[in-house]
Amino acid sequence: MFRTRRNLDIAISEAYFEEAQRRFARLIFLSLWALLFLWIALANPVYAKDKPKRILSIGGAVTEIVYALKEEHRLVARDTTSTFPPQANELPDVGYMRALSPEGVLSVAPDLILAIEGAGPPETIDVLKSSSASIVTIPSIDTEQGIIDIISIVGEALGVPEKASDLARKVSEDFQTTDEQVSKLGDVERKKVLFVLSAQGGRILAAGSDTSADAIIKMAGGINVVQEFDGYKHLSDESVASAAPDVVLMMDRRGNHSISDEVLLSMPALQATPAAQTNSVIRMNGLLLLGFGPRTAEAVSKLNTKLYGP
């Protein structure tokens, strides 16, 4: 009795064991499938989600491109440097592009962050990379081809490549028109241009080579008189006088930052220059002039007209 009972026990437990083994195998099989599906869902954004709906745009040119693509309804916020078109100013501002706060960025709950090269600080970018938002970095550029490139990058990121290629085509057509306008100058003597970022306190802060101002002056068929240094630096009065610019180019500013033409041209540095004799001061909107976005062809054309007449 005892023995049979024991054998029965063993038989039952063996049966249970086999059943458990089968169940276990099924479980493994099913979980493998589940893992596979999960992996596909997570690894391929194509399956996981469609076009981004909440976009944060960082950088003036980037925001301009989003508006030019007519995708502004998907923008939820911008940075301080994004001030064109004027409607952009109504969006929440997450701060200066190089001093972003991670929580400020996350508070607008973006699912796509379009960030111009140099946006930061790196600590913030690191935190944002671990969030669910994807980050697309847009290179900072100052050439015609560069503008075409970043339009297509933004278009890809927004999931509207056709619209982007339309815009790119329109921009390069604009550039063709301005190129013709510039080449029409032929062998007219090129104007020497001095770009003045500020004349605060009687000191001239001028644009040297390797600046956006230098690039746009060249594109418009002018010559940047300051080639001795890179970036923006203060020039001594004497070097301004000896550079003898034909034209002074400035950003158009509202409020008390602006300095009248008479005051500017009567500064000792500029008094003796051809620019002062012909009273040639050109003022243009800063973002239009130096922004390097979809409106740059317009800026080149305007500057060219102002330099050489229509």
Next chain:
Amino acid sequence: MQKTLDATEKHFAIDRVRKARRAHVLLALMLLASCFASLAIGATNTSFWSAFVRLVSGEELSQTEQIVLWQIRLPRTLLGILVGAGLAVSGAVMQGLFRNPLADPGIVGVSAGASLGAIMAIVLGATLPIWLQSSVGPYLVPIAAFLGSWIVVLILYAAATRNGQTSVATMLLAGIAIAALTGAISGIFIYLSDDQQLRDLTFWQLGSLSGATWSKVISAGPIIVLAILLSASLGHGLNGLAMGEATAAHLGIAVQRIKRLAVLATAAATGAAVAVSGGIGFIGIVVPHLLRLSTGPDHGPLLINSALLGAALLLWADVAARSIVSPAELPIGIVTALLGSPVFLWILLRRRGGMMM
């Protein structure tokens, strides 16, 4: 000393001790409340309480909530406590060492050195080879600021020490000279910098806790905590120094040792604090003042209270910095000075008015 106290003075002294102890408790509670505020208030709508309740009941938090709480607010709060406490205690130690209420942590050249280091890193960092930039990138400025502060402090300490004796007066004057020198060298780098570097630099000098990360907490934390503990042990010695160096020496205080440790602790705490948060003024000079006005000049309780109040004030300043222009952020140096100075002025004037009556 103790024996010469008469009954009223003894009563007064006991009263002081009780008052200081009450201040410890009060300030500790205040710091606790500040921590909760710092964890709960921010640009996102993440409610700290609902997140806390769900966390306790075993529910998962959303990814954004997890990032906001664990990767942004918690390290930021801890860094705020460390930096605030470090700056305030250093301020108290320097005011004690120099026997001058105008002294702040910057007086031994820490800020000037850190600032020079940061400027050099910002301007020269761009010229480093790419692989080096990508590997040390975010840590270049903090490391350079920390090294800069130490180098300047060591030069100053060596200059003021002769025959094993450090002259505090020489240190003060040499500090002014060295600050001018580092200012000039910084000027050269500012001249060489481009617009963007200049802007980075301005933001760095105004300070911010916005870049708080766990790695910053872990690297600056031990240094600042050790420096605060070291400072707290100097209370007795600084009390002695308040009566003049000769008297302190007659009382059996190792004056030179106190000086050396005070400079060391200040350089460590302030150097680390400035390296991770940039220049944050005001806390170091005002917190010890406020406490002296309310709980008296005894350095024992003063140093501990400074740590508590400094941490609490900086947390509140940080909450304000990230709320006022949300979702953007103000540099915290602006907030500490803008909100703190009028309050300080008001307390000073009110007290003077009371004394004249």
